[in-house]
Amino acid sequence: MAENSILFCFPSCYFTILSRLFVFFSLLFCCSHSANQLGPYNTFTVSSFSYPTTNVRPFDLRYIRVDLPAWFSSVSITVQSDVDLDAKSISKVPKSTLPLICIRDGSPPLPDVLNSSLIELVSLFESNEGKTEVAVTVLVSGSFSNGSFQRIQGPQNVQCYPMQRNITATLTNEQISPGVWYLGLFNGIGPTRTQSKMIIRSPSYSFSANISVEGCATSTMWGQYCNQTIDPFSCSQAYSYNPTEIFSGANLQTIQNVVSCKTFESYCHGEGEPKVYALEVLGIAEQLKIVAANVSFTAAPTNSTGNASVANLLYFARHGAMPSMALYDYSGDMSKAPLIIRKPKVGRWFVTILPTNLSKEVGGIQNTNMQVCYSITWQLLNCPVGKAGLNCSSEKYMLQTVLRRDSTPFESYYLPLSGKVSPDSADFPLEPLSSNSSYSNETDTSWTYFLLNIPRGAAGGNIHIRMTSDVKINYEIYARYGGLPSLDSWDYYYANRTRSSDGSMFFTSYNSTEEKIDFYILYVKEGTWTFGLRSLNTTIIPSNDQTVMSVSVERCPKRCSSHGACKVALDASGLASYSFCSCDRTHGGFDCSIEIVSHQGHIWQSIALIGSNAAAILPAYWALRHKAFAEWVIFTSSGISSGLYHACDVGTWCALSFGVLQFMDFWLSFMAVVSTFIYLTTIDEVSKRAIHTVVAILTALMAITKATRYVSSLSDAFSRVLWEFKHVRLIKLCRSSNIILVMAIGALGLLIGWLVEFSTNLSSLSFSRGFCLNVPTRWETIGAQLSNLVKTLLRRFRWGFVLAGFSALAMAAISWKLESSESYWIWHSLWHVTIYTSSFLFLCSKVDKIINSENETTPDGNYGLTRQDSFSRAEP
Template sequence: MTRSPGSRAVRLLLVLASLVAGLVAPSVAQSTPVIRQWREFLFGRIQEDGVEYFDFDVPAEAYRVIISFDRGALGEMEAPTMLLKYGAFPTGADYDQVLALNGSNDFFQMRVDNLRSGRYFLSLVGAKTYSSLKSFVGGADDLFYFVSVWYFGCTDPSFAGSRCLSPIIDGGAIVTPSTKSVTTYYPTQGLNTGCVDARRSSVYFTFEVDSSEWDLTLKLATSSESELTILAGANLRDPGDLEPGALVQSARIPAGQGDRSVVLRVTAPLIGKWMVLVKGRVTSQPSCADGGGAQFTLTASHERDCSQVADGQIQTRSGLPIINLCGLEITRLNEMRKNPFKSEQYLEAKFQADEPRVGNGDAPPEQTQPVVPYFFDLPKTYAGANVALTAYVTANVKSFQLLARLDGLPTLATYDLRFNSSNAIDRTHVKDSEPDWQFTVLRYTWDTIAFPPVGRWHLLLVADETVTPPVDRTVNASFWSVDVELDTFACPESACSRHGTCEMKQTYRGLSYGACSCHYGFGGEQCQLRTVEAKFRKHQIFLLIFSNIAILPVTLLSCRRKLYIDSVLFGATGLVSAIYHACDVELVCILPYRFLHQMDFALSFNMIMLLSVHLSGARKQAKAGVQAVLFLATIVMANRATSMTNWVLIGAGCSLQFSVTLVYYFVMGSQRMGLGKLAALKSFLFHSNNFDMRYGILGLGLWIGALSCWFSSSSTNYWLIHSLWHMLAMLSAFCFIGLRRNDRYKMIVPETGEDVLRPNYESTKGAVALKVVELEPPKAVSVVSEAETVADEEV
């Protein structure tokens, strides 16, 4: 059967077409954006009354972020809660999103709503009131977890959206005016064109606002009669989030004839990348590809004319001058670190201007009312700090307000924080005012801001009333003067509501923050909540303080046995514990709480190790030197008093000391006695009068009871369990001191009654042997002559 030439040609054409398709397909695939997925993860553990913080950055190519949480077995614990906030540490009263982690599942996830570029912070908060569970190393279980942050982005940054199918057009530079004489000129560049039709109804643009501006003007114009809408939002990553709301502003050109343009004016725009959406309703016209559709132009500019911007002018009261915000000079506050090389001062810094802002007596009317803008950059280093705001104002400024906003200039209607002079917690006179100021300078301070947002802060100081003019309105006489300062620190003086101590901690990513450790009976992030009923307060005070009387028996017994160093240290342990708990229950604090807390644990550690040295057989002379070293070591350990590491080190040190000491005694004693190890042990324990076993059995029982207190404390029974710990531990110390009978250990040979562990045993034994040899009677020696010996041999 023969094949026709036509069929052969068809087959050749098909092969050629497949080859062409194979060559074209890769290029098409390469031009189509691909979804990229990656993640960051971390793991750790949290207590029921604890909190942990994390942070992550949203990169420019990401359009979606999903956070997942895997947890270990809950056991009897209650599930924690995850909080999310943009730009700042979240707290129980201030967060953007919450993820409840309760239920039977071990895996949870949530999508970040209205995703924006920048830094996000997460907090994992235990179910119990913060810092309310009191214990040594137990009483609060740990939950192990694994947190993942999943990013979804496009390989081509010019696309975005759920499937990377939405092209994003770079709108170019934002137009800024230039002034020559009285005429304002606008550059011609920055004009963007676009088209929407029935098939493609949306076009996205991006514009970069890289500095502080009072206005952003978006002008949309078209010759089409179709309806067009413009929407704009700052730092949004998903085009699907461009919907009218708190983060998005919009304007519309209605369908029909007439004026076919609209201006969207944004007052004090946020710094960052603005996404602008132009969408239309076009149904009957030809497509844009055929020259139809709704053609439009879009221009972005900073007009810097606050008379055209809502809230761009300030007049706090009638009779006061109208102040144009666009004409004000913005003062920068410079960052000055105090001592970043000291860990406890790492978050301490001051932000202040080079010099105060002054309005002179000959100033024009629009400058006679203090309206002063400031800005400063707060890096992520200070995300866990506390910020204290201070304003210095001449006394003729009777009333003022200080407005604050993050990443955007504040106005009277748009701000994040507001401070009024009438709400200041402190108002004092400042002595070191400038010599040419005719008015006294007042200093205003407000409550500190915990966990401030990071980024560019903008402040606006506005006087609310007429300023009293000075008597001398010469050129050198100051009409008014204002100055603003900010201080950052981990722990302010008013931290923890004065019901706890503040200390600096670190997140898993190395950010430092101030955290409270609440006194007994209080809890919460600022120790503002009571966790124990007030009716038990007298019982708590009595038991926690007076249970330390149990230290007297061991103190007196040590003194009676002439163990004076031990007696002093035991007495100091009970005294410091009583003083510490008097401060802990807020009865009276004669010394700083943190110092008392460290000394209480240091002396408690020292008491345990002192007993270990005593029972190991050390003599009085050796114990003094050993005790000095141990006391210094326990002070170092007390910096992290409740850490399990300390107890492991104490247990390991005591075990090692006992092992080495007893092995030394038994090996040396058995060698000198010429008996086995078991016989030496029996002699050491029962036949050498080393121990009073009645004290040993009682002390062991008391110590086991004291150890059980470590793992049974909680917020409700802490005062009772801890008081039992005092009595059981101190009475067990009395028993362990009484357990050892002698100044040194002995090992008696049962047959002879000789102590083989006495210090001069070897030298005494040698002297006795030598004496026996010297007293032995001489033996009879027969002297035989050589001749007689030979004669005997011959016979």
């Protein structure tokens, strides 16, 4: 009966059951879809970029900009390349061809100015080889320790590591701060990277990248998985205070803006339980002070109170990222002294408080569940508009951006927003703007501050500071990003010629003297920069002396020192620009100020490269003497065009545009090689003209369209494969493939000429029917013909000249093989001499006329018989 009831109910409930299953799976799908969108631990994907395969040519670079918002949790970076290096091979690769990957906070890295040597890179690589952690802190295959990443933050810090085949890194908000980060991929570093080169024979490499940024859904959560709670410092307005208690020694007449807040709620946590707090500093401030007040102790869970025998409230403060016991900016014991941060940076500050040595006896029994409770009081000093310093007695000026006309992207100079200077000039005097030191405790010094903003996307520029005076300059300049500089906290500074940031990799000074200060901050970080001018001995400076200052942003330092051109490019995303110098043949470095080739050396190089083309006189003279006028024109034109091309290439003189001269040099060189082979044939002039026409068209197309780049691509792949096995620097076969292909075309022309001649001789033979049926006679005749062909070939050339020609050609090949960017002028000059000499020797090896006595009758006998018969018939 029950079975019948079930069977009876099934048809009627079928639709209801399916409907409920549909609703259940729909809810399940929606929940899972939302979870996938949000991610584990309340995280979600902020952005994700995939960069396609990109080729990095020798001495080239690529930048990738990564934007991390304030609520980011982690960034995952994956880079794949065809570079395969290990610790042993790095020492064998020259610095100028070493593939590197660099990372920098706020602006593009520039490894050309690094102080670290190749040996340091090898030691870093060796010390971390073999690790397999997933969350790493630097971009190297495997991983590095967290401590190695500690030095990366800051505008003057950068870390570079050898490029690897597979790179995977996950950087969290506990390791790096939000903002802009740059990845740089380089194919060789050093002064010669920016030098203009006549030839490049180094291997290229390619890479692809994927960068994904995860964020926290809640602003009060932090950590890689957003599972750590952050308590923001609250502010209660109903709190009275005495400014003299907060900032002792400050002049109350100058203090107007003081934010002082207190939390009425108590925070409680036990031994070794850290608690993290966050505070936003929105503008330029003078001092931040944090005090732990109303400290008490509670024994959980009985809530009994009493006096603790020992209690310490250790604090660790850090700007932009969560601090730890190993990674912090400030540390101390808040139970003994408050946390005081002078001139704090703008942005979010994190403070971790950790109770230690906490114990108590309750009822004579040791209680290990003791907790400490406290409230937080914090004060932030802000000076009035136009004032700065601890007592707000220093002058502070905001600099206005004035864009330059008809310049490269974002070049500008800055002027103070005040009526004390003229807006018509990029220079402004300092005396009307200097601070009065009457309020200062140090009567011989005073500070004047200038604030400027570097806009988004202009991180590839350089700040240029100049200061001139008729007498000795009595100012020291201190620069800091995101806060006011001081004698204790600065990013860059210049005091005099012996005390400055010249040791920093992104600071460079040019010919500074006692009367002139001139320096650049390279690839400056976008955001707010503050320059503090510390005036020394203000009371003894004559009033009639004037110090003039200029502040500007330039794309290239010192305009590339007048030895190069300033170029602007975009990063891989196309959203940010950067500038770089492309130097001439004799200079290098990031600003083209390093002389790589001396003036005398440049003269010798020019003479060698240009004068070596005089070797073209040898084949040209031979062709003219033997009335081979077509070959004479080609050899003469080839030598002249090569000389003009190299004269323009070395920067001596350009008769035509560089592209035209390069085309003429390549094309006529190709024609000279092929013409030499064709001349060695003995075909008639009609066939030679046809072959010359075809070859001229093919070589012209090769020279103008660079068709051999497909061959060079295969050569690149072959070079990379060999690199993986030998781990040594290989010579790129790009231009070698041109010569090989042209010689192959010439050899093909020679072979075609011989085939035409052989087919002509073969068709002249008459074969009778009896000859075809007589097999022994047929083979004897064929053998005789082949023997005659070999003898003709041996008599056609002077084989001593042939061997000498091949020897010269081998020397030319060796010279071509040994060419490099440094020794190009030596070996290429030898190449000119040997290749023209080989053509001359091959031309001399040809015998003009060959008489085959076996196949040809002697005309003299017939001629004598004819004369004898005629005489006999003429007798009466």
